[in-house]
Amino acid sequence: MTALPDWMRPPRPEGWFAEDLDRLPEAPRHTELIDGALVFMMLPQRSWHGRLVTSLTVALMDQAPDGIEVEREMAIRLDARNRPEPDLLLATAPYDGDRTWFAPEDVLLVIEVVSPESAHRDRTVKLRKYAEAGISHYWCIEDEDSAPTVHAYELDRPTGSYAPAGIFRHALKRSLPFEISLDLDTLTPGGSG
Template sequence: MADLPDWMYPPSPGGWTADDLDLLPAEAPRHIELIDGALVFMMSPQRSFHARVMGNLLYHLASQAPVGVSVELEMTIKLGKRNRPEPDLVAVTAPYDASRTYYLPSEVVLAVEIVSEESAERDRDTKPRKYAEAGIPHFWRVEEDNGAPVVHVFELDVTTGTYVPTAIERAVLRLKVPYPLEIDLSLLTR
């Protein structure tokens, strides 16, 4: 077995921190997130469903976003010292900063995860739970059903600090929050 590169070892005895992600060398994989102090690498080949839904959803979310809200692909959210997950899409209220590498929960109005086989447990349980605990008001989980997208919509219940389901859409997604939008879901895989 080959030796691991030095950068794969935590820089301190306490393990990895959210700030350590910005110190990784260029040879590190592009998509790394931090969950409970552990590095998670997204190494599996991306499936066409995931790529198409992510790109088309970005277009629809961004084109309907109000002034002051922007949408980005695969930006991490610094949830605390030992958690910096990377949702597939985020809608944020932060001003543009070309050198930015993460957002804070207070800047995120929506986090979206498109479920992949290798990340299903994180996308369905771990990450939404952490997003809710951090106070992110809206979360969508996109599942695949016979090649078509199904969008599960959740809103934060501030009393319990957990997400509650508000919709499961298979045809047209019409919402008033986090901002008014309408998306024909059949367009997400074209």
């Protein structure tokens, strides 16, 4: 067993903080911070995942009204010890080419495409953390026989947790956070489009 490189050692006994990620150029791409611990994407992404995220990015950019930015693989600084990096987010903060993260109050919708190694975090940990941070909408997209299925959640403000807003197969129509209409079958190769 080899020793850990110096950059992987937390800078303080209580672990990592959100701002530390901007000072870790050696960290692998897509490094997240969850409860003060670094989380690395260790397995290569499947082509299905990448194609779905790209197609969804383009479709949402086409439909987003002025003042809403669609960002791919950008972190959200939920608090001092949590800085996840969702697959997609929709935000009201204006474009800034030097931005490395968004504040939760600027985020309207977070989208996670579930991978085998992220399944638990996407379905439970991030679902709870995004709700606690006050993000109004969360989509968790599952691969069902190579077709995307969107599990949509909406924040119930009185309880501070997400309520299911629908499970969408083949097509998705939502009026929030803005009018969105997607033909889910055309978002991945082999779809019916």
